[in-house]
Amino acid sequence: MPDYKKYFIISAPPAEVYMALTYPPSLCLWAGENAVMGTEPNSSFSLFDDSISGINLEFEPNKKLVQQWDFGDIEPPSIVTMKLHEHKQGCSLEVRHTNIPEEAWEDISTGWEDTYMASLLDFFN
Secondary structure (H helix, E strand, O other): OOOEEEEEEEOOOHHHHHHHHHOHHHHHHHHOOOOEEOOOOOOEEEEOOOOEEEEEEEEEOOOEEEEEEOOOOOOOOEEEEEEEEEEOOEEEEEEEEEOOOHHHHHHHHHHHHHHHHHHHHHHHO
C-alpha cells in the first residue's frame, strides 16, 4: 500500500494550526459544519460530511496529531501523522499518511491537497 508525505506552509503559528486541527469549533469553521472531533486518544473524528472518519490515536499539543483513518478492515491500518514545525512564515505542517489502499490512492492524494489542505490554508488567509 502506498504512502503520502508532503509539507505545507501555513501563515499562522503552530499553536493556532494545532487548534484548528483539534478544537471542535475551529475545525467546524474550516472543515464544514458536520465536523466532529474528540480531544482524547481513542476518540472518534469525522470531517467533510463523514468523507473522512476514524480514531484519534495521539495528541502532542502544538506539535503532533496521529489518527487512524477508516478504510474498513484493511491491515495494517491507515495512519495519518501531522507534525507542526516552526517556520519563518508561520508553520510547516508535515503530513504523512501510510497504508493507503491502492484503490483509494488517487482520491486520497488529491483530497489532501485540493480539499483538506486547501480548506485549512483558506482558513488562515
